[in-house]
Amino acid sequence: MGLTSNNTLALAVLAAVVLFIGTVWLWPRLARRSLRAVGGRVGLLFATQSVLFVSVGLAANQAFGFYASWADLLGKETTRGVVVDHAVGAPSGVPLQVIETRRVRGATGLRPSSGGQVEKVDIVGRTTDIATRAYVYLPPEYFQPRYRTRTFPAAVVLTGYPGTAQALVSKLHYPRTALDLAEDGRMQPMILVMLRPTVAPPRDTECVDVPGGPQTESFFAKDLPDAVSAHYRVGKKPGSWGIIGDSTGGYCALKLALHHPGVYAAGAGLSAYYDAPKDPTTGDLFHGDKGLRDRANLGWYLKHMPPPDTSLLVTSSRVGESNYKDTLKFIEQVKDTRLTRVSSIILESGGHNFNTWRREIPPTLEWISGRLGDH
Template sequence: MGLTSDAVLASAAGCGLLLFAGTVWGWPRLAGPGPWPLAGRVALLLATQAVVFAAVGLAANRAFGFYAGWADLFGRETGQGVVVDHSAGGPGALRVTGTQAVRPGPGRPEDGGRIERVTLTGRTTGLASPAYVYLPPEYFQERHRTRAFPVAVVLTGYPGTAEALVDRLHYPRTALELAREGRTGPMVLVMLRPTVAPPRDTECVDVPGGPAAESFFAVDLPEAVRAHYRVSRTPGGWGVVGNSTGGYCALKLALHHPEVYSAGAGLSAYYDAPSDPTTGDLFHGDRKLRARADLWWCLDNLPPRPGSSLLVTSSKSGESGYKDTLAFVERVKEKKTARISSIILESGGHNFHTWRREIPATLRWLGERLGEERG
């Protein structure tokens, strides 16, 4: 049973209830003096607390998407690591591994769209990553068969799970509902985590001698998606959005690669790459690379991107980056780097509940800025 499955959570909760009931029932029988009754009481208390703690941890993991499975939790994940393409210059690939309907909603793709589980393998970087691709109903309708749809690349935080973008943050369902209500146009969503060389947090950096994470998102992913799906081939039709680490990556990709992404939205983003045990040494003494990873440096030193749009979000109470976000908005306006917008909530923590409140407005913002092509 998987770490995020209902069965595992229900089993842990059930064991906790049984141990609690057993403690209430057995406590009077273990109330006597002596080492054995004392040991029994201690064992019951420790067992109950351990199981309750595990159940709470499992519930929190399901809610926030910290770890995708047992191997991810214990640092033994190897299945989706770096893939080396030994045929230099060989083509990248997008392979569909499964499909599912958008829930709740009609089962037919022509009515409710479809979500495809895919594996992306980069042509230039050799990196591979699982992803989910949401295709709107219009993609399958005959009258739209020559239409090339705009694309939003959606990134999780770190470590994050791609499934959480579907099941917890409800990106496909929200995009479908907004399009039905006429508040935005249909778009394709490519949903994945920025951790393309797990368990390492690469912060979407091309690490010297290591995984070229930025190039994967700037070159390989758009190339593979365009080759497989009927989507826009111009930067005006591509945007990128993410939360936390994914938000930092989204803003950086839009600033570094306006020829690929014309819009970037950072939900609860930060503005410089951290250095900690999860990242390792990202720059290997390369000062230029280190500077480019600092978004403040980018605003001061990169040329203006007049055709680009940026969106940042935060909350007055609950987000530690609130003041940085206000300063980032002012710096973009001062430097005239790009068009800048913001969503500022009165309160909201660094969590899924807050981001779900920001996603509808963010998707509408993207829809207003991403064009489409018609054949």
């Protein structure tokens, strides 16, 4: 059974209940001071606590989407993603292939023209050779005859690390939120391209072009928009693309908007940080190249590079988020450029978690919709 399976969670909970009952039932028999009785008590307590711990861990993973599989959890997911051709007679090597379609959860109406559609896709980078899985939300208007010649703005949506792309659909509800906001007239219909920034698992590349390694920044700056634009009706003019992310994805979103304003007219970082970390999950991202190291620091970039013509949104909480002071400092740094525009969402309280981001996603989608062109 899979790590995220409801059956796995149910089995773990059942085992915890059985062990608890067994411990209560057998405890009088093990009340003696013999070595065997003491060993039995220790064994029962250890087994009960272990299964309880596993149950809580599985439930937390279900709620927050940290790991997608046992291999992902154990760090054994080492191979790059591969594009799998599921369509008979389809040409090999195409940059984007749809492998599954589904309706938007909770949408009224069964047709895509009334509730939109989510497509699971495999994407391969033409220039970077990076392959990854993503989910694409297409609004109802995309399927309506009166909009058949219209192109739509698009926003890349990134998870944190390690994160799962599926969580953006099922836990953070991006498609459903976009549908509701558009129906209420609070944002324009947009295409959402949802994936995780971990395109070379299990390594956390922080959206950096690693010397001799994965060219992650180039994938997001060129290959991904090219692949999506070649398959879907996305606007071709400047100002058609934006990018949103939380945590690691938020750092990536801000960095890509700063480094590539000609591609991303707006970038939103939810609970973002402002410099690439160095830890066991990242390894050596820069291989001693000080220029690359400095460029990855968003504060340094704003101070030393020409100010990019782009819009940024940052979020934090006065209580519960560790990035609060860094976020205030970043806002002032952006304001000093007098060209790059910055907005913020500052909550009174909220932790680094899905519940906080669900509160920030609706205004973030409204914000980014107002900054992208409809061509």
